Amino acid sequence: MTTRRSILKTMAAAGALSVWDAPIHYAFASVPTDRRLVVVVLRGALDGLAAVPPYGDPDYADVRGVLALSKDGANGLHDLDGFFGLHPALTNMKAMYDAKELTTFHNICSPYRDRSHFDGQNVLETGGTSPHILQDGWLNRALKPMRMADGVKAVAVAQSPPLVLDGPAKATSWMPSVLPEPDEEFLARVKALYANDAVLSVSLDSALALQAEAQAAMDDPSSKSMMRGGQNANLVPLFGGAGKLLALADGPRVAVLQATGWDTHFDEGAGDGQLARRLQALDGALDALKTSLGPAWSKTAVVMATEFGRTVHVNGSNGTDHGTGGAAFLLGGAVAGGRINAEWVGLKPSALRDGRDQPARTDLRAMFKGVLAEHMGVSKAALESVVFPDSASAKPLIGLVT
Amino acid sequence: MSLEGAIAAHRFGLGARAGEIAAANRAPREWLMGQLDGPTDQPQSLTDQPLQSGSDLVAAMVEYQKQRKALRQAGSVDKDQIKALNKARVQIYINEMAARFAHGFTTDKPFAEHLVWFWSNHFTVSSANGRAAPFVGAFEREAIRPHIYGTFEEMAQAVVHHPAMLLYLDNAESIGPNSPAGVRSRKGLNENLGRELMELYTLGVDGGYTQADVIALAKLLTGWSLDRDGRGDNGFRFYPFRHEPGEFVLRGKSYPSGYAGGVAAVSDLARDPATARHIARKLAIHFIADDPPATSVARLEKTFNDTGGNLKALTQTLVDDPAAWSAAPGKMRTPVQYVTATFRLMNLPRPSEQPDNWQKQVRGAMGATRIMGEFPLAAPAPKGWPDVSEAWSGPDAVLDRIEWARQIGSRLPSGFDAAAVAEMGLGPLVQPTTKNAMAQAATPGEAVALLLSSPEFQRR
Known part of the structure; x- marks a missing residue:
């Protein structure tokens, strides 16, 4: 470890990034695919009717009241197809849609049908049919079929991998480093201390393997000074950093990112306000991801989903409560985009679940399965038996990627 | 030095200071339980700005809103002045947390402090919600600390009455749709507190409740809000004109409209056997293991049910459990x-x-x-910071x-x-x-x- 890290650091310091391939090849298994998969978990239940407003629906303006968006005015929504639009803050996503790099989904949900965030996220991330029946994440179970279970090919931008990437297959985690890095000697001693500790040794090895790569990739000094952890933390360095890692010739191919702050019970806002600021941050972060991926963007698919939607009607405090169906997104240079995938049934009370929620007409797992199959080459057998058990009813959506 | 003395200081306490293991050695269980005698210590401000009460903070918030409104109405919005106002609110939170950290570093009752941290993570309020941020320090000092050896019910009532919680889960703005205020403003219910109170703070997600129960509880809690004119009780006030009229069935039991109905509902939830099971499990996970022995959970559950949720008795049961003193490596520190x-x-x-x-x-x-x-009282969601090793390793x-x-x-x-x-x-x-x-x-x-x-x- 010592030798390899020193070599990499020296080279990075000399700016000799182009010859990186040489020392890396002996350390990492050959890359099974040059396709990139990014999963973005939106925690807190994104309001799908705000992100992807069906402004052409005759009942839309009425049911959304103060939260309704329109094409007119300073904060006019972006039209997609004359019926659906994108929230005004999603400028970069609108450009991606126009470039046929973004597909939006509506009335989509995991199989979860209650309204607890935490159980909802559990189902979204485990890929099970109900909470807590599976102990690991669907993306983790997909690593072996993708041949990416070496502890470097899959990275979570987090201190510890979130549930969707957690499980027996090896994955790593990374955050922009703000602490000075200790010397090699010291790290070697700590490694020796951890030799008999299954948890700590695996984590440390994994962090060091990736960090060697990350260091040189993160040449942007602005990514070092950010604060992390809170929900107001700037998403740009995290998404941009992930893009840089994914762009490396022998770096990770799978990344997980998270964004919080979608639980808009209070004063949600329409064209501007709380949710608009959050969406703008996400939109900017996605642009940073695209930029830092560089040419690798053309090989990338980004899956973005939330645990469930929110109520169609506005609640007592100009916000929305927990619902069922909502929006999801697939974007990237490898996506067959410029499309809207929605089994739309309107917003009349009779069309709503329990008279309050958008219905779930498409199973999120069908989208995940389609992407894993066509983009990452996961076999049907692995998808049905290992990655998403009990998902026969959710037939993979096909033709999502080019 | 005995292993039990070290475990008392590290697993139950907050990590040993010099001499602490020696002090715990003689009688580790008594050393722990002795920390629960007398009133809980309160953190002290490290600056010349004193830590403020919930009611003072509500008054300050009303003043802040007035000033902000005046600045905006003045026509030309002075962004710097509004920034300064916001900064002062953030400073309140930072001062609170500095005092809390310093108290954790120096306290000679580290087990009592550890219990405070456990309970305030259970009843999560968070600075992630900007409106609640200035209040969360006062919340811990007022709604959690005084109750760690009272009853769970007392703590739950204090929590639901505190401005921090009413703001954090949006109940301060929840209005009965058929109340005079609701009819006039066409505003209505916010389900957030009603749901999380059952799912996270009392019964647990499998504790037996439906969406109809969430709405019933939310209606019972309408009108529970902030005391904006100093006439209420430590920042809390019940506003009858915002309260939903009628009678509500919560988990099969009928509650009358009115303040007393809400109080009774919270008390019933706090004493429910499902709550006993939920709390027993969380306590065992925190102090024993990520996957605690069923016998340990059962013992805690029984104590909770037998004593009406007496937290001192519950703590004693925990300290008396041999599983909590296992020599095997414990949980990862957060x-x-x-x-x-x-x-x-x-x-x-x-x-x-x-x-x-x-x-x-x-x-x-x-x-x-x-x-x-991780940062105290700043969890990203009402579930609080994760309490299993995996999340921190x-x-x-x-x-x-x-x-x-x-x-x-x-x-x-x-x-x-x-x-x-x-x-x-x-x-x-x-x-x-x-x-x-x-x-x-x-x-x-x-x-x-x-x-x-x-x-x-x-x-x-």
Whole structure:
């Protein structure tokens, strides 16, 4: 470890990034695919009717009241197809849609049908049919079929991998480093201390393997000074950093990112306000991801989903409560985009679940399965038996990627 | 030094300060339970700005809103002035947290403090909600600390009445649709508190309730809001004209409309057997293991049910459980626990430091926990910070701590006696491999960094 890290650091310091391939090849298994998969978990239940407003629906303006968006005015929504639009803050996503790099989904949900965030996220991330029946994440179970279970090919931008990437297959985690890095000697001693500790040794090895790569990739000094952890933390360095890692010739191919702050019970806002600021941050972060991926963007698919939607009607405090169906997104240079995938049934009370929620007409797992199959080459057998058990009813959506 | 003394200080406490294991040695269980006698200690402000009560903070919020409105109405919005107002609100939170950290570093009742942290993470309020942020310190001091050896019901009532919770889960704005205010404004219900009160704080997600129960409870709690004109009780006030009229069936039981109906519903939830099961499990997970023995959970559950949720009795049951004293490696410390244990072990900040330096070091510790991914009363969601080892032992988490440990070590003077710190602070917990590595370290600072990185110190 010592030798390899020193070599990499020296080279990075000399700016000799182009010859990186040489020392890396002996350390990492050959890359099974040059396709990139990014999963973005939106925690807190994104309001799908705000992100992807069906402004052409005759009942839309009425049911959304103060939260309704329109094409007119300073904060006019972006039209997609004359019926659906994108929230005004999603400028970069609108450009991606126009470039046929973004597909939006509506009335989509995991199989979860209650309204607890935490159980909802559990189902979204485990890929099970109900909470807590599976102990690991669907993306983790997909690593072996993708041949990416070496502890470097899959990275979570987090201190510890979130549930969707957690499980027996090896994955790593990374955050922009703000602490000075200790010397090699010291790290070697700590490694020796951890030799008999299954948890700590695996984590440390994994962090060091990736960090060697990350260091040189993160040449942007602005990514070092950010604060992390809170929900107001700037998403740009995290998404941009992930893009840089994914762009490396022998770096990770799978990344997980998270964004919080979608639980808009209070004063949600329409064209501007709380949710608009959050969406703008996400939109900017996605642009940073695209930029830092560089040419690798053309090989990338980004899956973005939330645990469930929110109520169609506005609640007592100009916000929305927990619902069922909502929006999801697939974007990237490898996506067959410029499309809207929605089994739309309107917003009349009779069309709503329990008279309050958008219905779930498409199973999120069908989208995940389609992407894993066509983009990452996961076999049907692995998808049905290992990655998403009990998902026969959710037939993979096909033709999502080019 | 006995193993039990060390476990008392590290697993139940917040990590040993010098002499603490020796003090705990003689009778570890009595040393722990003795900390629950007398009133709980309160953190003290490190600045000349005193820590404020919930009612003072509500008054300050009303004043803040008035000023902001005036600034906006003045036509030309003075962004700097509004920024200054916002900054003052953030400062209240930072001062509160600095006081809390400092108290954790120095308290001689670390088990009582650990229980406070456990309960305030259970009843999560969070600065992630900007409106609630100035209130969360007062919340812990007023709704949690005084009740850690009262009953669960008393704590739950204090929590639901506190401005911090009413703001955090939006109940302050929840209006009965058929109340006079609701009819006039066409505003209505907000389900947030009604749902989380059952799902997270009392019954648990499998505790037996439906969407209809969520709505019934939310309606019972309409009108529970902030005391905006100083006529209520520590920042709380019940507004009848916002309260939903009628009668509500919650989990099969009927409650009348009115303030008393809401209070009765909260009390019933707090005493429910499902709540006993939920709390027993959370307590066992925190102090025993991520996957605690069923017998341990059952014992705690029985105590809860037998004593009407008496938290002192519950704590005693926990302390008496042999499973809690297992010599096997314990749970991974969370970042706040890790940094606190380090400061306690190293006697930081040094008592001899000037107040300014003292504060600076506390701020440094606060920054470190934030980098490591945890900050008190700032959880990203109402479920609170995760309480299983896995959440704090990922690759980046482990590396961050090693980096920070090295930094702490690098600041130590050359004559520092690292071996003595290991012996005094961890005693029988220190493994031979760690001792050997420390003996071979180039400097005392590196030896200390190895101790802080060691598997035994990463865990409690």
